[in-house]
Amino acid sequence: MKKGVMRPGHVQIRVLDMEEALTHYRDLVGLIEMDRDDQGRVYLKAWSEIDKFSVVLREADEPGLDFFAFKCIDVATVDSRRSELIKYGCNVEDIPAGDLKDCGRRVQFDTPTGHTFELYASKEQTGKWGINPVNPEAWPEGLKGMKAVRFDHALLYGPNIDGSTEIFTDILGFDLAEQVLTADGTRIASFLTCSSKAHDVAFIECPELGKFHHASFLLETWDDVLRAADLISMRDVSIDIGPTRHGLTHGKTIYFFDPSGNRTEVFCGGDYHYPDHPTITWQEEQLGKAIFYHDRVLNERFLTVLT
């Protein structure tokens, strides 16, 4: 049941070197640099997004994910979800408006997988980049690199994904669109959606707390994914795997790494989910095919290389 959590809003990613990170997120992925703050953080967005930013980069001595935020329909939703999260036993912290530039108050909470999430209801809306909202053109000129359309989702690794899954389904109103189950019925992967997308956030079981697998950006077509692969070779970027297709969500994908070792995905296509759809199940013995539909073998790097 939907509970007023609308969509992924932003991720804050730690990087080892800001200028190197910008050659990745801005010049290669094609995000637009929107702002910087006095902490040295850089704010970026993909061109089709209405809100001012969706990716915040912070220089640190350890790469990974600081937090992943979801935008809610209104402040009342944020406050009621906040009460339920406290009742459930999450550690909840209120972050005042303006801590992230031009973003309203955020409610931060933790999950059993060791990740920090946020809910918020307001952020400055600068509109689609380079597009007039009246009689809009199809796309803006002047985009760089892969010309990412939007920040789409993130995949996170940690222990007790059932606990994190329960918070997202029962408190935040997400649907479990897809899962991977072992032969004895233990869930080892959860793909969760608060929209009609195949996933807005996903979890895979691993013993280490709070690990970041990837942030994913939407491209329009398979040809765009191939051209992204061309750019990865042309610029000698660290490749992970692809272009290929996932079994889970059936998206067409390529994975590569930012200069600090955080994984990035660009993808196109894939399945959709409505609230009346039953959860799709992949069996663990088909995990290789579930992750990479063409290779159909377990890929150790996909399962173990994390920040």
Next chain:
Amino acid sequence: MSQIITKHKIQVLNQEQEFLCPSGITLLVGMETINSHCIDVGCRGGGCGVCKIKVINGSFLSKRMSKAHITDEDLQKGVVLACRIFPTSDLKIEVLHSPTSKQVIV
């Protein structure tokens, strides 16, 4: 105008292998270039910790590595990530695959 590329000999003591690493590229990419697999390859960006090695002997330049995997104490012992060091002499190294690099999710 031709550019002279120096190649440094990398001896991997606990794998009984050696390879030549051209100057200006990281030890890990040098290893990948000759299709050797003696060091596990992860993110190639100093983030995941998979390619941890110990430099026993020799000199190198290095870029920033994740503190989650390489502490200041590690650095003093020559424990580094192969994806972040640029050999400036012949090197003798040992591969230190971290236990977490071999974890499977279930």
